[in-house]
Amino acid sequence: MARVGVFICHCGVNIAGKVDVARVAEIIGRMPEVAFSTDYKFMCSSPGQKLVADAVKEHGLNRIVVAACSPKMHLPTFQKTIAKSGLNQYLISMANIREQCSWVTLDSDEATEKAIDLVRRQAKRVAHQDPLEDVAVAIEKTAVVIGGGVSGIQAALDIADGGRKVILVEKSPSLGGKMAQLDETFPTLDCSQCILTPKMVEAAQHPNIEIRANTTVKKVGGYVGNFEVTLERRPTCVDATRCIACGLCVTKCPVRDVPDEFNAGLGKRRAIATPFPQAVPAIPVIDRRYCLRLKDSLGHDPKSQEDLGHVPRAKCGACEKICPAGAINYDDKGAEETVKAGAIVVATGYQEMSPAVYTEYGGATYPDVLTGLQFERLVSSTGPTGGHLVRPSDGKEPQTIVFVQCVGSRDPSKGHEYCSGICCMYTAKHALLYKHHVPSGQAYVCYIDVRSPGKNYEQFIRRAIEEEDVRYIRGRVGKVQRRADGRYRVFTEDTLVGRPVSIDADMVVLASAVEPQSDAASLAQTLGISYDADGFYTEAHPKLKPVETATAGVFLAGACQGPKDIPASVQQGSAAAAKVLALFANETLRKSPQVAQVDSSACTGCLTCAYVCHYSAIEEKQVAGRQVAFVVAGKCQGCGACAAACKNKAVTLAQFSDDEVFEEMMR
């Protein structure tokens, strides 16, 4: 027989100001189930909790109802309280008489009547609640980090230093991500690669880190502590175990004009290549779309056929001949492996928005109208020009340069509604770099607002304006016109003085927006995490859970969660690592007991429950010669779809059983 104790909270005046709490306590006290009922000013205060704890002992209570704020607020508090006083922590229920009564009801008599009824229902419900134990799940103490950019590298290193194994998955041939493409970094102007490559090397040499380059995540099964991640390596045709990274193959490759992704399409590379000199791993990769030996054997789409148009079709094989290690394998079919992992860190970064939609700026059409990333490559010593800042069109030094801000950012009509956050700073940096390359030249920045939060950021902007005489013009650029003389006229407006301005420039740099990777959505679905309207991954709580996702065991780091600069990305990498290490610090994982269970004596084995289970947590099982359904508690997330689908109620969802819902809904 249930002996329910009911505790009505005044919440100061929040509840008591509207609800006659004494009356509620008095009337509820008459319920047959209720053995004790009282009210108090602040139940969540320590005297309030003591009141509960003492009453449990004094009145031999075995079920508790706290009528106060939303259970989302204080249920855990009171669970701990009653646990301390020896009751199972799940033998409690909260009546939400603040958010859902006193705060939303105008008339105080109505509020009181409603409160009485809300408490009555919880008292009825709690009498049908069962003691529950958390589900213990073993933890596979290996982390999979998806994305080898600076954020992913940071996460991997921190986890590895914490003594846990890491599998670092990178889609491209090398670690490094966007940062590897950068020349120098704001606001310190220290060399990007100089600070990144050591970390890449450290990751490569770390005993706890395994790198999987050219690899993507194909499938994710399992659940926190026990994920099964299926990795797919695309065919590279170079056996990483044999390759000694001598680079001879690259020098011998006859196909010399493959657009170079690493140089943002500015330079050319071979059909077999390492993306850049400091690549980690330094294993070259054959690009099957261009390799003479392989292109025929592939079903090509017409487009890539065009790319190959003028290349002499021959049975090549140069790299294979020259390779001293016999590492070339044209028949490479790629590989698939499934790894077990307890946690997943998603650090897939961002991509630079193509300015092609901005035809008025000639983005992607005019040779000397570049994107931010292209400019980085152009001034980089490892870039296509070896660090000489010249115009792609005629190789001349640009005497005048215009930087156009917010191309694709803060522009719902053509681009994205959000601010890409980093453009203001990297544009200022570009302007400075330009001045360092062309001291005599003039740089203009057309901006809407200059946003420079962050340590020493504003000073950095001032430095550009004051020391290097970079002209900042406030106004959105309307048009970039290519002139007959090969120069570019930029039409804009100076909104501060309110008159139209036009600048003749030799080069225009568009600060293209940061946007989610094109495959962000599909990866999200593979991982079972959610993403926002812009396509960035959603954190569990914008303030309190910045690197968690709604899916336990999957964490976020870097720009895949939203535009970020390097410091923020690194911070998140470390934060995610900390979360992973915290998780791995436990021997087993305590999971909410809110899981489904099958009464095999009532189960017909139709497996309807299994069909509706989003987590494949329900399996078949033989019991007494009958095929019945069986819930894998570790996998079950407690949504209750199965409980709702089972026609003869053989499936019960703990904490939301039919019994409990029934008692709560009955009038």
Next chain:
Amino acid sequence: MSAGWKLLRREDLGAFLDELAAGSELWVPRRKGTRWDFDRYEKGTDTTFPGSIVEVSAKALFFPRRRPIARFNPKAKWSVEPVELPSAPRIVMGMHPCDVAGVRYMDRVFLGNDHPDRLYEAERNRTTIIGMRCSEMKPTCHCTDRNLSPDETEGMDAVFAEAEGGYLFRALTNKGEKLLGSSLLAATDAQPATREWPKGRHLVPGPDELMDLYDDDFWLEASDICLTCGACTFACPTCTCYLVADEKFGDEGERVTAWDSCQFLSYSRETSGHNPRRTNAARLRNRTLDKFAYSFHKRGMGSCTGCGRCVLICPIRRSFPQLGAKLKERAEEKKARVS
């Protein structure tokens, strides 16, 4: 008590029924859609009586499908009060012998022990049964194989039969006598026509022979096509199984009995989940044996009255009489084998 018959002229039937209805609730057969059912007689409605069974047994008049037996209310102190017993006098007219036999059997079930069913008792006490002799036997009728006859009067307070120009009535008990005092009834020497009724079409082995067939695989085969739908049990005038449930209004509510059926899988399911009658065969056997064997052992009277309602209602037109006959064959075979 006069043993003689009284004649009611057909044209006076309405008036006579009105007289009966004046004193008490009067229930008579009424055609509803394709079949006959019992209905409360309303003054002045013209009424006819079917010559053979009323498809829907009068069982529900004595043993309703839903019977509140107690009310409970936790306000202040828990209180549980039994329901008021019905006492308004009632006449049920036009029950045929097989249906009345059903009531006789129910008497043994509900009243034949130390703790009689008060509700049933009350229904019985307030009721006077004016039975009706059958003028025909339907293909499904087999009362004559069940020690019963279309002319059987046992259990009736009065009986009537179709006759030349009207109906012949005859009182069988004092209760019945009281109802036949009407001036519309004239003493007569006429006798209801008697007929020789067919017999022995569907004889069933005796209780003990049947028990010998308990483990016979006959049941398995017989159950092949049985849906165990329970329609037969609800139609049967002697199926009296019920379940007890509390129907709540908040914490207030009433405890009710509701018809149940041994043909349902849930009927014999135990709390543990174990079910001694999981198979159709087990359930079919239970019902058959209850009609032809257990009833004899427990109540000294077979509980199949040969009304054939089970045949009429069965979705697959399964014929229990035939089943019985098959059992007979099987019993004979068995005997032959033994000797």
Next chain:
Amino acid sequence: MSAPEMAKDPKILAFLCRWCSYAGADLAGTSRFSYPSNVRIVQVPCSGRVDPVMIFKAFVEGYDGVLVAGCHPGDCHYGTGNYHARRKLAVARRLLETVGVHPDRMFFTWVSAAEGRKFAEVCTTFAESLKKFAGRPKTLAREALAK
């Protein structure tokens, strides 16, 4: 003890998913958006947990209207629960309509954790639309206790 009778407002039973709609109802509270006091909220982990049997039973219990709310399509905390819910609710509605429960007695919708105002509005609109049934016999509603 049965619920206090309140003739004033129609009685509404609301099944709210814990992650979106229940939080939305909480937000209505923290933002002090008032709504009729006869709404009774039952928290479920996911709209997919709502078994139409519960909805049928609510009408038998004598509620004037039943409200079901869950996360917007695509936002289900459990991935697809609300898609399952949508199908079940469509069937439930069709059945109830067929036997004569007026469609306006059912209100199924999506309410996110950010939509406190929407929740309050939904409750108010629903309660208003239910008032037209005042005095009319409740379809399905359970027979009163014979006294």
Next chain:
Amino acid sequence: MTDLQQKARELLDQGEIDALLAWKVDPAIDDVRPTLFKKGDDAAEIVFDERCVHNLANYLPTLTVRYNRVGVVLKGCDGRSLTTLLIEHRINKNSIVALAPACEGVKVNGARAQKCDDCPTATSPVADYEFGTRKAKDDAEFKQLERIEKMSSEERWQFFSEQFAKCRRCYACRQVCPLCYCELCIADQPEPRWIEPSRKLSANAMWHLVRAYHLAGRCSDCGECSRACPEGIPIRLLNIAVEKLVREQFGARPGTKPDELPPLVTLAKDDSDEVMEEHL
């Protein structure tokens, strides 16, 4: 001997099957009755005509436990039930042999059954042997629904409350339904009492709603529920009301595709959102 009888005989004689479930005339009732044939010689007694109204799929789960391999004669609707029974693991396909004659429609109480006008597949979708020619059929129109659809809510309740009031809760509708096979029917569960067991309008209505819901997207419209009802309640109306919706909104035709999961255990993100938003 008809092809059907011939094949039946063959299968029995060659021991392909241990028993064959079909129909046979019983002179005593001058009607057909489902019958289990064990001997090839009896095959000649098999009948298949408009009297063969029973849904034989209902027997298979039990029979396939008793016999290794059971032959069964199936109408289109019976076959659709069988499909769902297979999907829901009631039966192992290997333990049955389906004989599927083209069905011309059946009669109930002397009149052509309503369900036959709405039948989407006259020949069983599960068929090891077919007889007659498989007719392509138009989608159901569910004519019987029209008069309900014309009614106002009040009129509908008027109609159905009268029907439900008659229900004696004998559950014949449940037992004759091949897809009502729960170990412990929700109507028989004491805690919680979703459906009160006693016979009163609200409880009866609850039963019929739940029953129809549990068949949603599964019902093969064999019409047995209506036929078996001792009180003549048009139970089938509720089923087809749902099937119409399932067909229109989820594009599902229960039982017609052996490899298709029932619509209520699958989902589609692009389902109409009307049911959720129509009030806004």
